[in-house]
Amino acid sequence: MSGTSPTGDELVSLLAALASPHRLRILAAVARQRTYVSELARQLQMNRPLLYMHLQKLEAAGLVSGELVTAPDGSSVKYVQAVPFTVALDLDAIALAAQNLTGSGPAAEQEK
Amino acid sequence: MSGTSPTGDELVSLLAALASPHRLRILAAVARQRTYVSELARQLQMNRPLLYMHLQKLEAAGLVSGELVTAPDGSSVKYVQAVPFTVALDLDAIALAAQNLTGSGPAAEQEK
């Protein structure tokens, strides 16, 4: 999935997911080291529910993947790791992506 | 300014500016052709004030540049054109950008 030209909507989702200082820090931390949620919350010094929200967005965008590991004793810990990706961003890529946006053309048909 | 590694904050601003279907379409249209605002509003079929807002964001992010051209007769028209750029987006770039975010470190000093 790395290096592929994303559709317009996918691009928007990806950029939206990345356009946040918190999520950038989360991604950076998770790319360096596979940790579990609570530990990550301590490292980054942010509320756990907040971290949860951001993690969900990152996961929805396919940038991180979570794995709930249940130890033999029954205690569970959720590990999170970054998913490698690559996107080249320039005017051409944008012009290309803008062509296939849901409801892009001047005559956008209503669908709702 | 193309190809340079942006600081964390700049990256966030850039991504935020691009994470919008409207702005993507605007950029694409403006990259293809140097037009003026009202004409662009007609092409993209969006309210002029709305277009203005998005143009301001794009301009603030340095993605487009506007030029108010006043004809000899006094009538003025604002031309807008895209500013070329290139950003390689991957985990390394993000890890790098996350290092220099205002108030990044675990011990974020209060400043407000």
Place this chain on the structure above:
DNA sequence: CTCCCCTGTCAGACTTGCCTGACAGGGGGT
């Protein structure tokens, strides 16, 4: 039992972004 650590989810407050209609003003044609 009590204390600690973990996961998940919630309602509510707050902030930000998005979008619209309306306005003021400059200038040109008929």
Place this chain on the structure above:
DNA sequence: ACCCCCTGTCAGGCAAGTCTGACAGGGGAG
């Protein structure tokens, strides 16, 4: 005078994102 086209800005409504404290529950160690 009237109508048309352009630029620029505004208040106000609406939707979405952000953040917090609190809760329920599972499990382990003293």
